[in-house]
Amino acid sequence: MSSVFASTRFSVLDRSRTRQGHSEQDALRDTVRLAQRVEELGYHRFWVSEHHGVPGVAGSAPTVLAAAVAAATRRIRVGTGGVMLPNHRPLVVAEQFGVLESLFPGRIDMGLGRSVGFTDGVRKALGHGKDAAEDFAGQLDELLGWFEGTSPTRAHARPAEGLRVPPYVLATGEGATIAGRAGLPLVIGDLRTRERLLRAVDRYRDDFRPSSWAREPYVIVAGTVAVAATPEAARRLLVPEAWAMAYSRTHGTFPPLAPVEEIERRVMTAKERDFYESGLRGHIHGTEEQVADELRTLIKETGAQEVLVTTSSHDRAALLDSYRRLARVADLGQGSVTDS
Numbered sequence: 001m002s003s004v005f006a007s008t009r010f011s012v013l014d015r016s017r018t019r020q021g022h023s024e025q026d027a028l029r030d031t032v033r034l035a036q037r038v039e040e041l042g043y044h045r046f047w048v049s050e051h052h053g054v055p056g057v058a059g060s061a062p063t064v065l066a067a068a069v070a071a072a073t074r075r076i077r078v079g080t081g082g083v084m085l086p087n088h089r090p091l092v093v094a095e096q097f098g099v100l101e102s103l104f105p106g107r108i109d110m111g112l113g114r115s116v117g118f119t120d121g122v123r124k125a126l127g128h129g130k131d132a133a134e135d136f137a138g139q140l141d142e143l144l145g146w147f148e149g150t151s152p153t154r155a156h157a158r159p160a161e162g163l164r165v166p167p168y169v170l171a172t173g174e175g176a177t178i179a180g181r182a183g184l185p186l187v188i189g190d191l192r193t194r195e196r197l198l199r200a201v202d203r204y205r206d207d208f209r210p211s212s213w214a215r216e217p218y219v220i221v222a223g224t225v226a227v228a229a230t231p232e233a234a235r236r237l238l239v240p241e242a243w244a245m246a247y248s249r250t251h252g253t254f255p256p257l258a259p260v261e262e263i264e265r266r267v268m269t270a271k272e273r274d275f276y277e278s279g280l281r282g283h284i285h286g287t288e289e290q291v292a293d294e295l296r297t298l299i300k301e302t303g304a305q306e307v308l309v310t311t312s313s314h315d316r317a318a319l320l321d322s323y324r325r326l327a328r329v330a331d332l333g334q335g336s337v338t339d340s
Contacts, residue, residue, distance in 0.1 A: 004296050005330045009044040009306040012323065013081040013222065016048065016059035017241075017312040018256040027058035028065065030316060035069045037320055039076040042332030044306070046073070047081035047111055053122040056244060056254040063096040070104040079109025081187065081222075081308070082170045085139045086116050087126050091157055094146035098160025111187060112140065113170040114178075137178045140169070144182075144213070167213060168220070172196075176204040183211025187308060191223030191298065192282025201302050221298065222308040226285035227325035228318070234285040236260050237322060240314040242279030249275045257314040292329045 014034055018027045035046040048065045051057040059065055062080040070078040078100075083093055093110075100108045114136035116128055144167065146157035169179035170187045179186040186204045188197060201219055208217045224241070228234035240257035243266075248254040250272050268276060284294045295307065309326065313319045327333065 004299050005292075008299055008304070008330070010326065010330045010332060011045040011047070011077075011220070011306060011308045012038045012043050013047040013049065013308050013310045014059075015051070015057055015310070015312060016065070018056050018058055019314050019316075020256045020258045020262075022256075024058035028068075031059065031065065032068055032072050034316075034320070034323075035073055035076065035078070038323055038327075039073045041324060041327040043076060043323075043327065045077035045079060045109055047079045047109065047308070049081050050084050050087070050113075052087070052126065053119065054254050056256050063093075063100060066108070067100060067103070070100065070107060075107075077107050077109055078104065079168075080111045082111030082113040082168070084113045084115045085136060085143065086114060086128055090139055090143035091146055091151075091155070093143055094157040094160040097165045098147075098157060098163055101163045101165045102159050108165050109168060110165045111168045111170055112143070114175055136175070137182065140167075140178065140182055140184075143167075148212075170222075171204075172200060176200040177207050180204040180207030180217070181209055183209045183214050185214055185218035185220065187220040187222055189222035189308075189310070190282075191221065191284060194282075194301070197221070198301060201304075218306075219302060219304045220306040220308050221302050221304040222310055224283040224285070224311045225291060225295070225307070225309045225322075225326060226283065226311055226313075227288055227291045227322045227329065228285075229287065231286045231290065233318070234287070234291075234322070235280065237311065237313045237315070237318055238280050238283055238285060239263050241312050242276050245279045246272050246275035257312065259314050288325050288329050291326065295329070 014031045016027045016031045018024050031048060038046055046069060048062045049059050050062045052060055062083055066078050066080055097110050116130055145151050147160050147163060149161045168185045168187050169175060171179050172188060176186055188200055205217045226234045226237040239260045243263045244255055244257055284291055
C-alpha cells in the first residue's frame with residue numbers, strides 16, 4: 001500500500017440527491033443504505049448535508065438524518081457536512097449534537113458551515129438574510145461555549161455541556177482563516193479550483209492557533225472522486241450532476257439527477273453545453289490506477305490528512321462500485337488509519 005494512503009483517512013459525504021423516477025423518501029433511504037455499505041468498505045466517517053428548499057436535495061435536517069445513519073451503522077463515525085450555523089441558534093445546535101453524542105458516544109462529528117439559504121424566499125422563511133454569515137466566528141464561539149459550559153447567559157445546554165463532540169469548519173476563502181484562528185479542523189473543496197484550494201489551506205495553517213479542540217492543523221479536502229473499470233465509465237458517473245448544475249445555471253432551479261442515457265440524448269443550447277462541459281472538468285475520475293495517481297498528487301500538494309468524497313450520480317449501483325474501487329485503491333480494509 002502507498003505510504004501516502006496508509007496515513008490518509010477516506011470518508012464520504014452524501015447529499016441525499018433525489019433521482020428522476022424516485023421520491024425524496026427514496027433519496028433519504030438511499031443515504032442510510034449507502035452509509036451501511038461504506039462502513040463495510042472501511043471508510044472512516046459518513047456525513048450528511050443541509051439544504052433548504054432545493055428541489056434536487058432531500059437532506060434538509062442533517063442532525064435528524066445523522067441519527068438515522070448512526071442507528072443503522074455500528075462503527076463508522078457519523079456527522080454533518082454540515083449544519084449551516086447562521087440558520088440556527090447555537091444553543092439548539094449544541095442540544096442536538098449533545099443528544100446525538102449521548103445516544104452514539106464516540107461516533108459523532110459536528111461539521112459546521114456558514115452558508116445561508118439558497119434563495120431569497122428560503123432565507124426569508126428561515127428568518128435570516130445574507131448578512132447572517134458575517135458573524136460566523138461569533139456563532140462558532142458561542143456554540144463551542146455551550147459544550148464547555150462558558151455561556152455568559154448562565155444557562156446550560158443539556159445534555160451537551162461537558163461532552164466532546166469534535167467540531168469541523170466547512171470553508172472556502174475567509175472561512176479558512178476563521179477555522180485556523182478558532183483552532184479547529186478544516187474541511188475544504190472543491191478539487192477543481194486547485195490553486196485557490198492550496199492558497200486557502202496555506203492561509204489556514206498560517207493562521208492556526210492551537211485550541212482545546214485541536215492542537216495542530218487538520219485538513220480534510222472534499223470533492224468528487226469517481227472510479228470505474230474504464231475512464232469513460234468513470235466519466236459517465238459525473239454526467240448527471242454536471243447536467244443538473246448546467247440546468248440550474250440556465251433555468252434557475254436545481255433538478256433531480258437524470259439517467260445518463262437521457263442526458264446524452266438532449267439537444268443542449270450553446271450556453272447549456274458550456275456549463276455542462278465545465279461541470280465535467282476538474283474532478284478526480286478514471287480507472288483505479290489513474291485515480292490513485294491523482295489522489296497521491298492531491299494529498300502531497302495539500303498535505304491533507306483526509307479525503308472526503310462527495311460524489312453523486314443517478315446510477316446507485318455504479319456509485320457503490322466506485323466507492324468499492326476507491327476503497328481498494330486506498331486499501332481501506334488493510335491497515336488504514338481507523339482511530340478518531
